[in-house]
Amino acid sequence: MKEMFIILFSVIFVxxxxxxxxxxxxxxxxxxxxxxxxxxxxxxxxxxxxMSSAITYPINTFLLVPNGLEYLRTIVFILVIAxxxxxxxxxxxxxxxxxxxxxxxxLPLITTNCAVLGVVLLNISNSLSFWGSVVxxxxxxxxxxxxxxxxxxxxxxxxxxxxxxxxxxxPITLIAASIVSVSFMGFKGIIEKLFA
Amino acid sequence: MPINILIVLSSFSFREIxxxxxxxxxxxxxxxxxxxxxxxxxxxxxxxxxxxxxxxxPQANCGACGFTGCxxxxxxxxxxxxDMGKCPVGGPSLPITLGKIxxxxxxxxxxxxxxxxxxxxxxxxxxxxxxxxTKTCASAHAVFSGPNSCTYGCIGFGDCVEACQFxxxxxxxxxxxxxxLKCKSCEKCVPACPKKLIFMIPKNHKxxxxxxRNHWPGGETRKHCKIGCIACQRCVKVCPTLAIHMDNNxxxxxxxxxxxxxxxxxxxxxxxxxxxxxxxxxx
Numbered sequence: 110m111k112e113m114f115i116i117l118f119s120v121i122f123v124x125x126x127x128x129x130x131x132x133x134x135x136x137x138x139x140x141x142x143x144x145x146x147x148x149x150x151x152x153x154x155x156x157x158x159x160m161s162s163a164i165t166y167p168i169n170t171f172l173l174v175p176n177g178l179e180y181l182r183t184i185v186f187i188l189v190i191a192x193x194x195x196x197x198x199x200x201x202x203x204x205x206x207x208x209x210x211x212x213x214x215x216l217p218l219i220t221t222n223c224a225v226l227g228v229v230l231l232n233i234s235n236s237l238s239f240w241g242s243v244v245x246x247x248x249x250x251x252x253x254x255x256x257x258x259x260x261x262x263x264x265x266x267x268x269x270x271x272x273x274x275x276x277x278x279x280p281i282t283l284i285a286a287s288i289v290s291v292s293f294m295g296f297k298g299i300i301e302k303l304f305a
Numbered sequence: 306m307p308i309n310i311l312i313v314l315s316s317f318s319f320r321e322i323x324x325x326x327x328x329x330x331x332x333x334x335x336x337x338x339x340x341x342x343x344x345x346x347x348x349x350x351x352x353x354x355x356x357x358x359x360x361x362x363p364q365a366n367c368g369a370c371g372f373t374g375c376x377x378x379x380x381x382x383x384x385x386x387x388d389m390g391k392c393p394v395g396g397p398s399l400p401i402t403l404g405k406i407x408x409x410x411x412x413x414x415x416x417x418x419x420x421x422x423x424x425x426x427x428x429x430x431x432x433x434x435x436x437x438x439t440k441t442c443a444s445a446h447a448v449f450s451g452p453n454s455c456t457y458g459c460i461g462f463g464d465c466v467e468a469c470q471f472x473x474x475x476x477x478x479x480x481x482x483x484x485x486l487k488c489k490s491c492e493k494c495v496p497a498c499p500k501k502l503i504f505m506i507p508k509n510h511k512x513x514x515x516x517x518r519n520h521w522p523g524g525e526t527r528k529h530c531k532i533g534c535i536a537c538q539r540c541v542k543v544c545p546t547l548a549i550h551m552d553n554n555x556x557x558x559x560x561x562x563x564x565x566x567x568x569x570x571x572x573x574x575x576x577x578x579x580x581x582x583x584x585x586x587x588x
Contacts, residue, residue: 173328
């Protein structure tokens with residue numbers, strides 16, 4: 110139980126996927142302009158990451174490793190993630206049409222999102238158990254959501270701020286993102302001190 | 306050459322190739338079946354017109370039209386959106402093709418007309434102080450934002466009337482009202498208003514309008530004007546084309562996205578939203 114909590118805490122704050130590992134920057138910059146689309150996208154990412162972790166763990170443990178097929182890992186995982194996202198898109202289109210209208214185009218982008226492939230590959234390189242993988246996946250999604258929501262707030266403030274002309278638009282957004290990332294560095298070392 | 310290939314091929318055991326192929330193929334098959342099953346179970350009834358419009362669009366999903374991907378634009382057009390020239394990628398022939406599908410003659414867009422976004426007449430607002438200075442809007446605005454209880458609203462001293470050389474603006478009930486039939490789209494009235502209340506709206510495409518520009522939260526607005534926008538967001542939630550967004554406690558309707566359904570007008574509790582025809586009825 111304590112191990113699960115450590116995994117969760119570290120993947121949300123210490124090793125945040127967007128702000129520490131710099132994965133998933135595309136949707137981070139693309140969807141964080143409005144808070145409601147940011148929330149919708151984050152929910153989709155949490156779902157995809159959690160389910161991918163749950164499905165890829167048995168595939169890896171029972172199909173790939175016993176047959177010495179570790180080299181197929183990347184392509185098999187991409188296949189699974191792509192199918193999952195397609196299914197989720199179809200389900201959202203039927204059950205939650207307003208959400209589909211808001212971010213219909215972005216859902217296929219999650220497929221090629223390095224953050225999702227990153228989390229399933231990291232589950233294996235960190236040798237996590239099944240539940241450890243799922244917690245890591247869901248936690249990575251929650252960390253993603255935290256980063257997006259925080260940054261949506263920062264961007265809302267940036268809209269009203271008096272930005273010098275040469276920095277307006279993408280430059281100041283990237284600078285703000287890097288400052289938020291630096292602020293998350295403050296969490297480094299907490300795991301060792303708090304739980305050890 | 307063929308002998309070299311045969312030698313290389315025979316060095317692989319058959320098992321080494323068959324198992325990975327089988328596993329990868331098996332997973333692909335299972336995933337494919339899963340997708341097929343889910344798209345059957347969760348199928349949504351598609352609007353045929355929308356499908357036809359979608360097939361005519363360039364499928365670039367660039368978002369230049371302002372909607373989320375080509376599907377968003379197709380949905381808007383199929384549900385009554387009038388502007389068929391929104392897609393730059395489609396080229397000059399696209400609006401004609403869309404016109405044929407939608408059964409609408411693609412007409413040349415007419416210049417927009419000016420409209421004063423305020424209904425704060427003498428009945429709906431009160432005076433905070435008695436103003437005895439020069440009777441121009443700019444002067445009154447310089448004195449603590451004007452004598453009206455709503456400091457965002459129309460002062461009514463007629464700077465815009467002065468600016469209009471076509472006699473299209475009148476002061477009725479203490480606020481400026483523009484006659485759309487006389488407006489020649491010169492836009493001289495727009496900078497004349499110190500409160501920035503005059504906006505250009507499309508002429509041939511009718512649209513609903515939020516005739517209010519105050520940025521106060523609901524409670525504050527109620528103190529100053531009976532007919533102001535209180536930012537309850539009921540209109541935002543009910544709009545089928547997501548044409549309404551909130552700008553700091555004020556609802557704003559995008560005239561390009563409005564399809565004239567009138568749902569926002571029905572739910573607005575203060576009647577701050579006006580119908581396209583309701584130009585003089587708020588007096």
